[in-house]
Structure formats: structure tokens, C-alpha cells
Amino acid sequence: MKVNQNMAEQKRDKIFSRGFKFNIEDRVLLLSVVLIVLVIFFGVTKERFLTVNTIRSMAFQCPEIGLMGLGMAIAMIVNGINLSINDTANLSALVAGLSLIELAPLFVGYEFLLVIIAFLIAIGMGIACGALNGLLIGHIGVPPILATLASLTLYRGISVAVTGGKTLTGFPEELSVIGYQTVLGVPIPFIIFLVVGVLMYVVLEHTTFGFKVRMLGTNPTAAKFSGIDNKSITMKVYILSGILGAIAGIIVMSRTNSVAYEYGTRAYILQALLISVLGGISPGFGSIIGVLLATFTLQVISTGFNMLLLGVRGSSFFKDFSWGIIFIVILIIDHLMHRRRGIG
Amino acid sequence: MKKILNSHEFVVFLILVIISIVIGLRNPLFFSASAIFDIIRGSIVYCIMALGVLMVLISGNVDISFVAIAAMASYSTHMLLLGLGYTGGIGLYLVIAIFFGLLVGLAMAFITTQFNLPIFYVSLGYQTLWYGFNLFFVGRAMNFDLPEGLVGYYSRFLVRVKDPVAGETGLHVSVIYLLVIAIFIWWLLKYTTFGRGLYAMGGNREVAIRAGFNVKSITYLMLALSGGLAAVAGVIQSAYSRFFNPVLFMGQDLDVIAAVVIGGAAITGGRGSVIGTILGVVLIQVLNRGLIFMGVSAEWQKMVVGLVLIIFVSIPAIAERRQGRLKYFPVSKEK
Amino acid sequence: MREELIRVEHVSKYFAGVKALDDVSFSINRGEIRGLVGENGSGKSTMIKIIAGVYEPDRGDIYINGKHYKRLTPIASIQEGIQVIYQDFSLFPNLTVAENIGINRVISKGGRVVNWKEVYESAKEGLSRVGTDISLDAITGKLPAADRQIIAIARALLEDARLIIMDEPTTALTQREIQYLFKTIKDLKKQGISILFVSHKLNEVKEISDSVLIFRDGKKVLDQEAEELDIKTMEYYMTGRRIDTSSIAYSEPEEAPPLLKVKNLNLNPYFSGISFELKPKEVLGITGLLGSGRTELALSLFGELPAESGEIWLEGKEIFIRRNQDAIKEGIAYVPEDRINEGLFLEQPISDNLIVTIADYLASKLGIISNQAKLKTAEEWVDRLEIKTPSVENPVSSLSGGNQQRVVLAKWLASNPKLLILNGPTVGVDVGSKTAIHELIRDLAKQGMGIILISDDIPELIQTCNRILLMRNGKIAEEFQREKVNEEELHRHLVAAKS
Structure with missing residues (x-):
């Protein structure tokens, strides 16, 4: 029986988490401690860090990548990955941007309505992008990393083809409400991020859908034999991931008041992965709280070092360096914590 | 022979030939020496990096850091020299960059094996x-300041041809590096x-562990080699393009894996293989x-490549599904 | 040929204070085939690992070829000619046969360069010692289990094995393949190689062994010539008690319209022309050898391998099953043979495993599952099936085999099925749980649930089923009434199926 068990474990050994399991509560605790230490460190060294303005600017910056991190996280919980998330965001924003321009003459005086319609179109595009991923992965059976690698190229290709590689601008004023306004001093993007985060938390932790997602991520064969419709769950997961990407795309579009096919393409996929892994997501396990904490941690590092190194050449790039180091250090601490207790 | 014809490599080769013929029929210039040399030159650097990626994939891992190692090794070497x-x-350039690449690869192997973390x-x-x-410690800007020895490297050809459109072009010398590396990796594998x-x-x-393979030292050698190959690719690419770039290959990690x-x-x-x-x-x-x-405008290229990729990753999955039912129980049947 | 190869004297082994082996002594002669029998936890795998040098005994001595060892190391064990073939064969599915057989020699010599000529030659030599000609260039993962077994043996022989320990070698083999393996074992015996054949299948042990060792609770309880033993006696020593069959109350099937009616069901190439009926309160056994189509038939009823043609009637209504969800909707439940891969979510809490089939039912209209309802339901089932665990929040992987199987049963009982299909429900389960599961099956039948029990455990079939169908080559070959058949007779018919 022993041997059988080993075989089963190997069979389900995930390529991204070989012999590697997280304890979720541990990760949330660890991230909280790291976050508090960082905030205190920056708060003490730079007075300006703990001001309303700084905090608000961080709250403006982190939602877009945080939403993509959530989209990555849900794919990783079903033992998948969504490399196309950033290009889904760009393509969705692009379609919304095009409809803003094309439909503008029909909505003179009703710009606000037009913006809402454009947002819905963006979400629709996100659903379509997610559905293609779901089709390739759930129905055809392409490994997620390959399926989303291919769809990433396709979505980016469509964006380039449609825009001719140019940046779209000149959208109605109403668009920037989402990107620039605050409610009671809290930036709207951040409110959207938190609301989405809470919804995701409820969906994953307390609904049958979330339950099935975790079961499917743990053992797809047993899920199938327990009557879970793996194809449909996979499809829904990637559609949800696509929607999260589209919302991120909308926020980017309204913050920059422009749409470009290559926005964030160089760094956002990697950052979304960083956030998801740092947040403690692994197949079948992981908490949304961890993902939110991971998002804040990266943002604090980025803003904090920017301030600390103000005036130093290339100071804004120190964050990349420190992200990499802190990410690896947290993985190592996590490992050592588990080993000490004989779990890892 | 039958084995060769059934192999995946042969299928890829066949597709390559068919696509080339189709393109060539539309535009015979595609078969000109200059076009072919151009494709070879464009492939060399990516082949060198891909051979490092190949080893990592064979071992059952995925690594996306090789592009950054290539950038760090080539740019740091350049700024140093x-x-x-x-x-x-x-x-x-190559010697120093390879040294950096190996070092960084070994450090990565240390982290993954020592703390049992997935690569x-x-x-x-x-x-x-x-x-x-x-970007922070070495420099933010592309550097076009080439040492004398590198000036003109991009046009160091083994075989020269005159082309009415592209001017003088040819088979680049770095193809020798690729040949040596490819044979070496083939031999290793x-x-x-x-x-x-x-x-x-x-x-x-x-x-593998039970059979007595030293998995740890294999991981060290694999990541060191992969780092070294990335470094070589970084230097050659920079020498081709006549500038050194701190964010060389950024965002191309997934293309190479594909x-x-x-x-x-x-x-x-x-x-x-x-x-x-x-x-x-x-x-x-x-x-x-x-x-x-073929006259497809540059903007549409990426989309076509995306479609081809989707077809490429789907076909094996569909083929597997078709056999799926019979493969359900791989035990031999009672006769 | 009574020359002693290995002698184990007074070996004891503790794990965290628990006695795994208690003063065990035995010996194996050259060219002897020794059967080793015992239930899970009887200490047989601990013994294998001590001989292989993986574990160090706490007390006792080992003599190999007359040489005294206080403890062995894996290397010393291999150098003394001891080879263990584990249940999973330890092969690389992606590599060729030649490499799988030949690579060990290259590594054990510490070489860095692979000489393919040498690899092929040693592979050829290994296969010739087994007397078979599997293609050296075949990809190992694509071969049937029997061939992979032979490859593992060939590899062991190349290390100049004098004793080959086979751990449950027949698990993945069909009857024909088993006979082939037995022939190979007898050939090895002729070459003077000793075999330790470790298995829980008593009939196989009896058939192949010269003498039999039985372990129970870490002690050697029997050491006897195989000829002098019958299966009943072996079973008695293995379990420590005569299974009392009279305690299980039978309910006579009702003379009512059938609960389940299967008419002319076909699925190429697995089975064809299957027709049978299941009456209310009846337990129907289906048996047959591996490859007879018994598992495929069950999977077909459960929608995992939908039938190509034929009819299935449940409670007088024709039902159409194209996928698992259809079957579950109609009230059909399936307890799989491979519970680790197909039945359980090992790393997830027991509670989540228990409610997986009724999650939708437990949830509110918005799809929200309350934690309270989940825990309450889970605790109820833990109580009802007496699952031993400190908390329902613990992962299933923390449970013993018997308790894990109870979780699989409970998850299906929670869905209150009309028809319960059990495939090998007591494989790898301790005796206590086994009896409890048998009683549960009878009890459920009495309450009106239709039950199909698929098994090759003959006493189990006779104890729990009203009627037994024997499958052969994808067809129902024979039917037995419980009261009209005994174990020996059923066994004879089952094994006859190989012809």
C-alpha cells in the first residue's frame, strides 16, 4: 500500500510544486509579519512614507496587478496557469477603447452610458478570451502552460493587428472616473480591487463552485469519479480569470486614458505569477487573503525603495531586484518553517 | 528508418518543408541564399538559449530566468570591459560572460536543491x-560603445553573397558556435x-534517485550549463545588434520555451532532442x-503565429483523446 | 540443494516505540521459493527493507552466505546478491527497454560516459537470463505490465542476484501473465536463485512457493512446507481468527420486479452481450480475472466508459448514461478499486471528502455552503461508519487504509444511492474494517439498496453475495447461487477462465 501511495503522489506531482506544499495559515501569518516589518522600516526611515498621499498613491497603483494576480491565482488553484492574463487585459481594454471611439457619435451627451457599455464589452472580451483557454485546457486537454502560452500570442497578435501597433487615445472624460476619482478619499480602483477580492474570497471559500475548484485542483480523477463536471469547472475558472483580466484592463485604460497592445507585457505576467505564488497558492489550496497581502507587500517594497533611493540613478529599478530577493527569501523561510516541524 | 519517419522531429521537419514550399511558391525570393542565411542568423542565438531550456524541460522542470541571466551576463561583461x-x-567577452552565467546558474541550483524549492x-x-x-547596479541605458574588436562583428561571414535587395550578406561565423554547442549538448544528452x-x-x-542517479549534482550541472548558454546567447545577440541592452530578451522567455x-x-x-x-x-x-x-503585413504576423501555435499544441492533445478510450486500461487483454 | 543462503535470527524492529517486528527468525535456502504472507502492518515490508539494508534492525543477527551482519547497508545488500523488485517496478516509462535494464550497471560502476554498446549487450544478457525477447528499443511505458515486470527481473538478474525479493508482483498482471511470471520464477529456481515471493494472494503463494512464512502483528506465526498447507489454514494464521460467517444476516431477495435490469450491453473491446437483473435487497457479486471486463462493466454502468449499445433499466425505467453525472443523477454510486487515485482527495480534510457528492444539496440557493452544515454532516458520517480520527478537519492522508475506505463508502452513502457498485471494497483493508464493511453491505441491502460487488476475493463473495456472476473474455460465463457453491469450486471455475 505504501508503494501505491507514493505512486499516486508522484502521479499528481505538479510540475510547479514538486514535493512542495504550503500551509496556508502559515503563509498569511508570514506575509503579515513581513508586511508590517517593511511598513515600519520605511515609516521610520522615510517620514513621507506613512502619509495619506503616499498611501493613496499606493492604493492607486496596486489594483491592476493585484487583479491579474487574482486571475492567475484561481487558475493555479485548479493546477493550471494563465500566462495570457495580461494580454487578455490589453485586448479587452482595446476592444472597449475601439467601441468608445466608434460609438462616440451615437452617444453624444450620453458619454457616461457609452463608457458603461464599453466596460461591458471589455468584460465580454475577457469572457471570450477565458473561454478559449477553457476550451483548450478543459475540453481539448492541452497542458495549461502551453494553451495559455499559445493564446497569449494570439491575443497579443490580435491587438497588434487591430491597432497596427499604435496606442489608442482620445477617450471621453467620463472614462477617467474609474482611474482617478476617490470615494471618501479611497481610490476607486482600490475599492474595485477590494470588492473583487471579497467576492473571490466568498466564492472560493464558501460556495459549491469554490469547493469543486479546490477538489478538482487536488485530484482531477477523483473529482470526475465524484460527479464533478471537470470540463465545466475548468471552463468557468478560466472565464473568471479572463473577467479579472478584463477588469484590470479597464482600470489601466482609465488610469492612462489610453490603450496599447504592449502595456505591461514585459513585466505583468511575471508579477502576477509572483503575487500568486507569494500569496501561497498551490493546486487545491490557497487563500485570497494571501494573494491580497502579497499584492500589498510588493507595492510597499516598490514605493518604499523608490522613496528611500530618491535621487539615486535608476532608483525605480531597485524594486525589481528586491522583489526577486524577498520572494526567494520568503520561499526559503516557508520551507525552513515546515522542515522544522517535520512537514516539509 | 520507420522509427525516424514516425518521430516528432520528422513531423516538424516535414511541416517546415511544407511551409517553406508554400512561401517559396508565393515568393521565390524566399529561396534565395540571402533569405536563407538571414533565417539562420536569426535562429542561432535562440537555438543556443533553447538548448539550455531543453535540458531543463527534459528534467521535468520549467525555468524562465535564462533571459535575465543572458542580459545580466552580457551587459555586465560589457560595462566591465x-x-x-x-x-x-x-x-x-564570451569567457567572462560564461563565467557570470555559470556562477548565477550554480547559485540557483544551490537555492533549489538546498531548500527543496521547485525550479x-x-x-x-x-x-x-x-x-x-x-538596471539598478550596472546601468539603465542601452550602450552603443563597442570595443574595436566587436565593430563589424555583425557582418563577419563565412560565405558571402551579394543580394540585389539586402546588399552584401552571408552565413554568419557564429553558426560555428551553434554547431559546436549543439554537438556538445547532443553528446551530453x-x-x-x-x-x-x-x-x-x-x-x-x-x-531516478532509487536507481542511484545523483539528482543534486545533475541539477547543479544542468542549471550551470543553462546559465552559460544564456550568457553566450546574450553576448552574440548584443554583438549582432551592435549595442548592449540591460533588458535584453525581456519578455521572450515564453517564446523560447514555445x-x-x-x-x-x-x-x-x-x-x-x-x-x-x-x-x-x-x-x-x-x-x-x-x-x-508572403506579403502579410507585420502587424498580422503575431496573430498568425498565435493561431499556428494553438493548432500545434492542440493536435497532440486531440490525438491523445482519440486513443483515450482504448488507452484507458493499458493492461494486455486476456485471449 | 539444502544450502542456506540467508538466515535471519531474532530480529526485532521498533518505530517510535511501536514494535514492527518481534523476534523473527527464518532462513532461505539456495534455489528455494519462499512465500511471505501477512496483512498490512504485519511487518512483512519492514522485513523486506531490513534485508535490503534500508532499515537497521534494533536487535538480532543476519547471516548471508555464512557471513554475519549486525546491520546491512543497501550497498552491502546488493553486493551480497539481494535484489528487491518493488510493486511499481521502479522503471523509467520514457526510456527504452535496453536503457532501463542496462543503465544501473553504468551508474553502479560510477561511469560518466554511457557506452551504448555495453548497455545493449548487458540488456540482451539480462533478457536472455529471463529467457524472453522483448524488443530492446521499445519504450518501456508502452509495454504491458507483464513485460515491465520481466524487465525489472532482468535488471535484477544482471546484478548477479542470488535472492530476488518480489513485493506483490502480481498486482497488475492478468492470469496469463501471472502464469508466465511463475514459469520465469521456476526457471530462476533451476539456476539456483532464491525467491522471496511476498503477496496477500494466498492461492498464488500456495501455487508457487516451496514453503510459506506467515507474519502477523510483527511475529512469525507459521513456517511450513506449502504442500502441507491449505488456503483455509493460511487464512487462519494470517488473520488470527476464523472468519465467522454465520453472524452476517442474509436477507432474501424480494420476488418483486427487478431494481436493475441490464440488457445486451456492449462495449468493444471490453465486453459484449451483457444481460442480468438485480432484485431489491439482493447483493450481486461479479467476479472474473483481470482483463475479463468486470471493472469495465462497472465503469460503464457508472458512465465513466459509456456502453456502445444495450439497455439499462433502473426501477422499471430505462435510463441513459453517457457520463458520470448522468449515473449519479439516476442514483448510481461507484466505489472504485483504486481509492487513492479515484476515490479520495488525500490532502484535503476528511469533511470535504465526505460531502463531495452532496455539496450542491447542502448549499443554499446562492450556492453558499455553510461551514456548520458541512461539519455537522461530516461528523454524522464519521460517527455512523466509525471512522477513527481526532477531527474531521484532518486530511484524509492521515487515516489508515481501512478508515480511508470508510470515507469513500460514506461519501457515496451520503448521496443515498439506489444502486451501489463496489469494486474491490476491501483491498488493502485491515481485518476489522473488512468485517465491518461486509456487515455494512448486508445491512444496506436489507434496507433496500441494490448492491453490485465486484471482487476476486472468493471468501468475500461467498460471504456477502446472494448470487455471483463469473465473467470471462468480456461475457458473463457462469452464474452461481451462494448456497450452491463453495470456495474451492468457485476458485476452480475462476482460474479455469484462463483457458
Whole structure:
């Protein structure tokens, strides 16, 4: 029986988490401690860090990548990955941007309505992008990393083809409400991020859908034999991931008041992965709280070092360096914590 | 012979030939020596990097940090040599960059083996780390200041041809590096316990350990080699393009992995070959350049490549589904 | 040929204070085939690992070829000619046969360069010692289990094995393949190689062994010539008690319209022309050898391998099953043979495993599952099936085999099925749980649930079923009434199926 068990474990050994399991509560605790230490460190060294303005600017910056991190996280919980998330965001924003321009003459005086319609179109595009991923992965059976690698190229290709590689601008004023306004001093993007985060938390932790997602991520064969419709769950997961990407795309579009096919393409996929892994997501396990904490941690590092190194050449790039180091250090601490207790 | 005809590599080769013929029929210029040399030159650097990726994929791992290692090794070497007033050729560049690449690869192997972390996870942090290192500690700007020995490197050809459109072009000398590296990696994979250990790890890691393969030292050598190859690719690419770039290859990590997978390497490990990898890279190059020859405008290229990729990853999955029912119970049947 | 190869004297082994082996002594002669029998936890795998040098005994001595060892190391064990073939064969599925057989020699010599000529030659030599000609260039993962077994043996022989330990070697083999393996074992015996054949299949042990060792609770309880033993006696020593069959109350099937009616069901190439009926309160056994189509038939009723043609009627209504969800909707439940891969979510809490089939039912209209309802339901089932665990929040992987199987049963009982299909429900389960599961099956039948029990455990079939169908080559070959058949007779018919 022993041997059988080993075989089963190997069979389900995930390529991204070989012999590697997280304890979720541990990760949330660890991230909280790291976050508090960082905030205190920056708060003490730079007075300006703990001001309303700084905090608000961080709250403006982190939602877009945080939403993509959530989209990555849900794919990783079903033992998948969504490399196309950033290009889904760009393509969705692009379609919304095009409809803003094309439909503008029909909505003179009703710009606000037009913006809402454009947002819905963006979400629709996100659903379509997610559905293609779901089709390739759930129905055809392409490994997620390959399926989303291919769809990433396709979505980016469509964006380039449609825009001719140019940046779209000149959208109605109403668009920037989402990107620039605050409610009671809290930036709207951040409110959207938190609301989405809470919804995701409820969906994953307390609904049958979330339950099935975790079961499917743990053992797809047993899920199938327990009557879970793996194809449909996979499809829904990637559609949800696509929607999260589209919302991120909308926020980017309204913050920059422009749409470009290559926005964030160089760094956002990697950052979304960083956030998801740092947040403690692994197949079948992981908490949304961890993902939110991971998002804040990266943002604090980025803003904090920017301030600390103000005036130093290339100071804004120190964050990349420190992200990499802190990410690896947290993985190592996590490992050592588990080993000490004989779990890892 | 039948074995060769059934192999994945042969299928890729066949597709390559068919695509080339189709493009060539539309535009005979595609078969000109200059076009072919151009494709070869465009493939060399990616082939060198891809061979490092190949080893990692065979072992059942995924690494996306090689692009950052290439950038760090080449850019740091350049800034260092520039500071020292070096005026010589590519030789010293390669030596120093390879040293950096090996070192960084070994450090990564230390982290993954010592703390039992998946290579993919570590490579996530590693990629940001080394790009960040380049940009913050070494320099932010592209550097066009080439030492004398590198000036004109981009047009150092083995065989020269005159082309009415492109002017003088030819077969670039760096093809020799690729040949040497490819034969070396092929030999490693086929004839050493290290190479067979990579396949064994990818097939079943537990059994590989039980069989006596030293999985740790295999991981060290694999990541060191992969780092070294990335460094070589970084230097050659920079010498081609006549500038050194702190964010060289950024965002191209997944493209290289895609090429290796098209060449028949399994993303889940245990399968892959040198020939297949080279064919995979060349196929993508032919597709990219071929579309220009077919008159497809540059903007539409990426989309076409995306569609081809989707078809490419779907076909094996569909084929497997078709056999799926019979494969359900692989026990031999009672007669 | 009574020359002693290995002798184990007074070996004891503790794990965290628990006695795994208690003063065990035995010996194996050259060219002897020794059967080793015992239930899970009887200490047989601990013994294998001590002989292989993986574990160090706490007390006792080992003599190999007359040489005294206080403890062995894996290397010393291999150098003394001891080879263990584990249940999973330890092969690389992606590599060729030649490499799987030949690579060990390259590594054990510490070489860095692979000489393929040498690999092929040693592979050829290994296969010739087994006397078979599997293609050296075949990819190992694509071969049937029997061939993979032979490859593992060939590899062991190349290390100049004098004793080959086979751990449950027949688990994945069909009857024909088993006979082939037995022939190979007898050939090895002729070459003077000793075999330790470790298995829980008593009939196989009896058939192949010269003498039999039985372990129970870490002690050697029997050491006897195989000829002098019958299966009943072996079973008695193995379990420590005569299974009392009279305690299980039978309910006579009702003379009512059938609960389940299967008419002319076909699925190429697994089975064809299957027709049978299941009456209310009846337990129907289906048996047959591996490859007879018994598992495929069950999977077909459960929608995992939908039938190509034929009819299935449940409670007088024709039902159409194209996928698992259809079957579950109609009230059909399936307890799989491979519970680790197909039945359980090992790393997830027991509670989540228990509610997986009724999650939709437990949830509110919005799809929200309350934690309270989940825990309450889970605790109820833990109580009802007496699952031993400190908390329902613990992962299933923390449970013993018997308790894990109870979780699989409970998850299906929670869905209150009309028809329960059990495939090998007591494989790898301790005796206590086994009896409890048998009683539960009878009890459920009495309450009106239709039950199909698929098994090759003959006493189990006779104890729990009203009627037994024997499958052969994808067809129902024979039917037995419980009261009209005994164990020996059923066994004879079952094994006759190989012809």
C-alpha cells in the first residue's frame, strides 16, 4: 500500500510544486509579519512614507496587478496557469477603447452610458478570451502552460493587428472616473480591487463552485469519479480569470486614458505569477487573503525603495531586484518553517 | 528508418518543408541564399538559449530566468570591459560572460536543491532579480560603445553573397558556435550519465534517485550549463545588434520555451532532442520571416503565429483523446 | 540443494516505540521459493527493507552466505546478491527497454560516459537470463505490465542476484501473465536463485512457493512446507481468527420486479452481450480475472466508459448514461478499486471528502455552503461508519487504509444511492474494517439498496453475495447461487477462465 501511495503522489506531482506544499495559515501569518516589518522600516526611515498621499498613491497603483494576480491565482488553484492574463487585459481594454471611439457619435451627451457599455464589452472580451483557454485546457486537454502560452500570442497578435501597433487615445472624460476619482478619499480602483477580492474570497471559500475548484485542483480523477463536471469547472475558472483580466484592463485604460497592445507585457505576467505564488497558492489550496497581502507587500517594497533611493540613478529599478530577493527569501523561510516541524 | 519517419522531429521537419514550399511558391525570393542565411542568423542565438531550456524541460522542470541571466551576463561583461578600456574581440567577452552565467546558474541550483524549492518558483524571483540587478547596479541605458574588436562583428561571414535587395550578406561565423554547442549538448544528452540522468529525472524522479542517479549534482550541472548558454546567447545577440541592452530578451522567455516544445520536448519532462529544438526555433523563424515574404503585413504576423501555435499544441492533445478510450486500461487483454 | 543462503535470527524492529517486528527468525535456502504472507502492518515490508539494508534492525543477527551482519547497508545488500523488485517496478516509462535494464550497471560502476554498446549487450544478457525477447528499443511505458515486470527481473538478474525479493508482483498482471511470471520464477529456481515471493494472494503463494512464512502483528506465526498447507489454514494464521460467517444476516431477495435490469450491453473491446437483473435487497457479486471486463462493466454502468449499445433499466425505467453525472443523477454510486487515485482527495480534510457528492444539496440557493452544515454532516458520517480520527478537519492522508475506505463508502452513502457498485471494497483493508464493511453491505441491502460487488476475493463473495456472476473474455460465463457453491469450486471455475 505504501508503494501505491507514493505512486499516486508522484502521479499528481505538479510540475510547479514538486514535493512542495504550503500551509496556508502559515503563509498569511508570514506575509503579515513581513508586511508590517517593511511598513515600519520605511515609516521610520522615510517620514513621507506613512502619509495619506503616499498611501493613496499606493492604493492607486496596486489594483491592476493585484487583479491579474487574482486571475492567475484561481487558475493555479485548479493546477493550471494563465500566462495570457495580461494580454487578455490589453485586448479587452482595446476592444472597449475601439467601441468608445466608434460609438462616440451615437452617444453624444450620453458619454457616461457609452463608457458603461464599453466596460461591458471589455468584460465580454475577457469572457471570450477565458473561454478559449477553457476550451483548450478543459475540453481539448492541452497542458495549461502551453494553451495559455499559445493564446497569449494570439491575443497579443490580435491587438497588434487591430491597432497596427499604435496606442489608442482620445477617450471621453467620463472614462477617467474609474482611474482617478476617490470615494471618501479611497481610490476607486482600490475599492474595485477590494470588492473583487471579497467576492473571490466568498466564492472560493464558501460556495459549491469554490469547493469543486479546490477538489478538482487536488485530484482531477477523483473529482470526475465524484460527479464533478471537470470540463465545466475548468471552463468557468478560466472565464473568471479572463473577467479579472478584463477588469484590470479597464482600470489601466482609465488610469492612462489610453490603450496599447504592449502595456505591461514585459513585466505583468511575471508579477502576477509572483503575487500568486507569494500569496501561497498551490493546486487545491490557497487563500485570497494571501494573494491580497502579497499584492500589498510588493507595492510597499516598490514605493518604499523608490522613496528611500530618491535621487539615486535608476532608483525605480531597485524594486525589481528586491522583489526577486524577498520572494526567494520568503520561499526559503516557508520551507525552513515546515522542515522544522517535520512537514516539509 | 520507420522509427525516424514516425518521430516528432520528422513531423516538424516535414511541416517546415511544407511551409517553406508554400512561401517559396508565393515568393521565390524566399529561396534565395540571402533569405536563407538571414533565417539562420536569426535562429542561432535562440537555438543556443533553447538548448539550455531543453535540458531543463527534459528534467521535468520549467525555468524562465535564462533571459535575465543572458542580459545580466552580457551587459555586465560589457560595462566591465568598457570600464577597463578593452579593445579586443568577442573571445574575452564570451569567457567572462560564461563565467557570470555559470556562477548565477550554480547559485540557483544551490537555492533549489538546498531548500527543496521547485525550479519554476525560484526562476520567477530570479528573473526579476537579475533584470533589476542590471538596471539598478550596472546601468539603465542601452550602450552603443563597442570595443574595436566587436565593430563589424555583425557582418563577419563565412560565405558571402551579394543580394540585389539586402546588399552584401552571408552565413554568419557564429553558426560555428551553434554547431559546436549543439554537438556538445547532443553528446551530453546521449552519451553521459548526466544526460541520461536528465531523462531519468523527467521520467520519474523518485525512481531516478532509487536507481542511484545523483539528482543534486545533475541539477547543479544542468542549471550551470543553462546559465552559460544564456550568457553566450546574450553576448552574440548584443554583438549582432551592435549595442548592449540591460533588458535584453525581456519578455521572450515564453517564446523560447514555445519553440522547444514545438520541437518535441514534453513540458512534463522526460522527452526532447537537440535536433527537434533547433527545428522548433527555425520553424518559428521561418514563419515570422515567411509571412513578410508572403506579403502579410507585420502587424498580422503575431496573430498568425498565435493561431499556428494553438493548432500545434492542440493536435497532440486531440490525438491523445482519440486513443483515450482504448488507452484507458493499458493492461494486455486476456485471449 | 539444502544450502542456506540467508538466515535471519531474532530480529526485532521498533518505530517510535511501536514494535514492527518481534523476534523473527527464518532462513532461505539456495534455489528455494519462499512465500511471505501477512496483512498490512504485519511487518512483512519492514522485513523486506531490513534485508535490503534500508532499515537497521534494533536487535538480532543476519547471516548471508555464512557471513554475519549486525546491520546491512543497501550497498552491502546488493553486493551480497539481494535484489528487491518493488510493486511499481521502479522503471523509467520514457526510456527504452535496453536503457532501463542496462543503465544501473553504468551508474553502479560510477561511469560518466554511457557506452551504448555495453548497455545493449548487458540488456540482451539480462533478457536472455529471463529467457524472453522483448524488443530492446521499445519504450518501456508502452509495454504491458507483464513485460515491465520481466524487465525489472532482468535488471535484477544482471546484478548477479542470488535472492530476488518480489513485493506483490502480481498486482497488475492478468492470469496469463501471472502464469508466465511463475514459469520465469521456476526457471530462476533451476539456476539456483532464491525467491522471496511476498503477496496477500494466498492461492498464488500456495501455487508457487516451496514453503510459506506467515507474519502477523510483527511475529512469525507459521513456517511450513506449502504442500502441507491449505488456503483455509493460511487464512487462519494470517488473520488470527476464523472468519465467522454465520453472524452476517442474509436477507432474501424480494420476488418483486427487478431494481436493475441490464440488457445486451456492449462495449468493444471490453465486453459484449451483457444481460442480468438485480432484485431489491439482493447483493450481486461479479467476479472474473483481470482483463475479463468486470471493472469495465462497472465503469460503464457508472458512465465513466459509456456502453456502445444495450439497455439499462433502473426501477422499471430505462435510463441513459453517457457520463458520470448522468449515473449519479439516476442514483448510481461507484466505489472504485483504486481509492487513492479515484476515490479520495488525500490532502484535503476528511469533511470535504465526505460531502463531495452532496455539496450542491447542502448549499443554499446562492450556492453558499455553510461551514456548520458541512461539519455537522461530516461528523454524522464519521460517527455512523466509525471512522477513527481526532477531527474531521484532518486530511484524509492521515487515516489508515481501512478508515480511508470508510470515507469513500460514506461519501457515496451520503448521496443515498439506489444502486451501489463496489469494486474491490476491501483491498488493502485491515481485518476489522473488512468485517465491518461486509456487515455494512448486508445491512444496506436489507434496507433496500441494490448492491453490485465486484471482487476476486472468493471468501468475500461467498460471504456477502446472494448470487455471483463469473465473467470471462468480456461475457458473463457462469452464474452461481451462494448456497450452491463453495470456495474451492468457485476458485476452480475462476482460474479455469484462463483457458
